[in-house]
Amino acid sequence: MDKKDDLFSRRALRVPRSFIREILKVAGQPDVISFAGGLPHPGLFPLKELGAAMERILEERGPESFQYGPSEGFGPLREWVCQRYRRRMGLDITPENVLITTGSQQALDLVGKVLLNDGDFAAMERPGYLGAIQAFAFHSEAILQVPLAADGPDIKFLEAAFRQNRPRIFYAIPNFQNPSGLTYSLEKRKRVAELCRRYKVFLVEDDPYGELRFAGSDLPPVASFMEDGCMMLGTFSKTVAPGLRVGWILAGETVLERLLVAKQAADLHTSTLSQHLVWQYLTMYDLDEHIAAIRKVYGRQRDGMIQAIRRTFPPEVMVTEPDGGMFLWVTLPEGCSTLELFERAIKEKVAFVPGAPFYVDGGGVNTMRLNFSNADIPDIDEGIKRLGHCLDRYLSTLA
C-alpha cells in the first residue's frame, strides 16, 4: 500500500473498477461493432411518446416535477408498480411495499448497506452480475458464487454453501441471467426457495429481463414460493429507457423501512422528473404493446446472432440459446483466454466482454458475453463473422 492508499477506506481498496465500463470505452469507438455493453437498442426508445408525456407533465404538473420529492418515490408510480405485480403475478401487496430507486443498481447498494455486515457472506450466481459484485463488495468482503447449470443453480453446491457459510443473502437473476442468459427451471425455483427458507438466507430476486421473453412461457418468481425473507428488484431500464435511472424494490414493510433510511442517505430521492415522466408515459400509452415490439426485434436479433454463430464459429465453441433477455454466453475450450481473444478482436473492430470479471475466484477465463440487443442484424452478421475469424485464428495458434 503506497502513501496514497493510506487515504482510502479498506472497502474502497477492495472494490475493483468496472472492467466492463473500461471495455465500453474501447468498444465505443465509431468503427467498432460492439457486443460488449448491456445496452438496449436506442431505436426502440419510445421517443415520440416520451416527448408527448413530457409536454403533458410541464402543462399539468409544472414546478412539482422539478421540486424535491418523497424518498419513497412518486406515489402514483409506486401504485402502478404495485398494480402490475398484482395483475401479472397475483401478489398480495400494496404501494407501501414499493420503494423507487435510482435504477436497480441502487437497489443493490441499498441491499448491501442494510443487510450485509463486513464478514457476512453474500451468495450469488457464478458467473454473476458484475454490478452486484461491486455493490456487495463495498459492504462485505466475502462474496460466494454458486455455479449455474443450464436450468439454474447447482443445488448440491447451493445447499452446501448455505449450510457451511450461512450467507446473509442470495442474489439471483432467474430469468435470462446477466451474463449467462440462463433461466431457472420451475423445479429449481422451488428448490432455491426451499433452501433459502430452511437456512434463513434472504433472497434478493432481480428481474431486469423477465419481460423480454421471445419464446416459451413465463415462470413464477422464486419469491412466489416464499412467505417472507425475500425481496424483488425491478427496473424500467429495459422496457422504457435506462437513461432515466428508475427502478424499484418490492419488499416487506419492515425491510422497506430500513431501505428507506439508506435511500434518504444515498440521494434523498430519485429524480422527480424521471419518475413523473415514466409514470406519465405509462398512463398515456400501453406498455405491453411496447414490450411486444421490443420482444419481436430482440428475438430477431438473437436469431440472427445464433445463425451467424452457427455459420462462422468453430464447432468446439459452445453458446447458450436463451429464450429472452439481451445476452448469449460463449464458452471456449479449456485453456483459452478471452482476454487474449479480446486483444485480437478489437484490432478487427469487434468487441465483447471477457467472462473473467463475472467470477470472483479467477475462473471463467475461457468465457465471454455477447450482447445482441444493441446492434442491428447487418452489424450482427458482420461482427460475428469478424469474431469467427478471430476465433479460428486464435484456436489454431493453440492447436
Place this chain on the structure above:
Amino acid sequence: MDKKDDLFSRRALRVPRSFIREILKVAGQPDVISFAGGLPHPGLFPLKELGAAMERILEERGPESFQYGPSEGFGPLREWVCQRYRRRMGLDITPENVLITTGSQQALDLVGKVLLNDGDFAAMERPGYLGAIQAFAFHSEAILQVPLAADGPDIKFLEAAFRQNRPRIFYAIPNFQNPSGLTYSLEKRKRVAELCRRYKVFLVEDDPYGELRFAGSDLPPVASFMEDGCMMLGTFSKTVAPGLRVGWILAGETVLERLLVAKQAADLHTSTLSQHLVWQYLTMYDLDEHIAAIRKVYGRQRDGMIQAIRRTFPPEVMVTEPDGGMFLWVTLPEGCSTLELFERAIKEKVAFVPGAPFYVDGGGVNTMRLNFSNADIPDIDEGIKRLGHCLDRYLSTLA
C-alpha cells in the same frame, strides 16, 4: 434487539430515520404554513426555459438522452462545471476533476464509502447538516461535531478534536450553513485550512448555498488555501432545480478515481436526461441572470421574515441574520424544548424543524431552523405571527 433486528446490518440499525422528512409529512398538509423544508421557491424554477431546453434535447440528441451514459457524467456538463470554477475562483482544474453525482447528497455517501473506515472519526459542524450525519453514519460510527461560532468553527475546539481524535475528514459548509445560516470569516477559512493540512484531515467542502448571497461579498473557499487533501461539492438544486438530482464533486484525480468506482456501484450514473437537460438549459440561458433573480426574491423573503420576527418574537429568542442561503437559526432560552414548541405550533398550523436532529450528542434542544425560501411574504408574515404567539404562550408556561 428483537428477532426482526437480527436481519439487519449493524450500520443499518445505527442510522436514524430522517426526522426532518417525518416532519415534512406533517408540514405538508395544505393549510399548514411551513418553514420546515429546505425547499427552493417553486415559482423560481425556470419552467419555460427548461421546457424549451427539453424540446431542443429531444430534437438534437434524441435517443442518446435516454440511453446509459458514462459514470463520470456527461462530458459537456463536466466541462461547464470546470469552466465556472475557473472563471469564478481562478482554480486550475480540468473536466477530469469533476464527477457528476445524483444530487450532492450522493456525494456524501460516496465520500463516506471511499474515505471512512468503521471506527474512523468523521468531523463536521455542530449543529450540522442532517443528511451528512445520516450518510457518514452508514460508514463510520464515530461522528464528531465542532461547535460553530458566528464567524465559523471554534478553532480551539477544532484543533483539540483534530489532535486527539485524528478524524479522517472534516465536512464543512462555510457559506450560509445548513442549518445555522452562518458563514465562515476569511480568517477562519485560513485557520481551518491550516489545521486540516497540519493534522492531515481531508477537507470536504460543501457549497450548496454560496451563490445565494443577498449582501456582502463572496469569500474564497477554504479549499483555495490548500494544495491537496480536499474536495469541493456542488449542486444545481438551489440554482436550477432540485428534482433533477444533479450535483458534482470536484477533486484530485487519485481521489476521483476511487469515487468513480463507488459511483459505478451506487447507481451506474446520474440520469442522462437530467444531465442533458441541465446542460442544455445552461447553454441556452444565462445562469447568472437567473441567480440574480433568485437572490432578489430570497433576499426580500429573508428581510420579511426577520422583520416579522422582530415584531412578534419575544426578545429573549435569538435569531441569526445571514447574508444569503435559505435558513435562519433560532435559539430559545436554556431549558426550552423546540419539540414541545413544535407540538403547539403544528396545532396553530405553522411548522419548522426542531434543532435536536442536527446534533449527534443530544444538544440543541432549545434551537430550531426556519426556512425562508419556500414561502411567499404574506405567508411568512402570517406564519411568523402564529409562531410568535406560540412562543409567547410557551415561554409563559415556563416562567
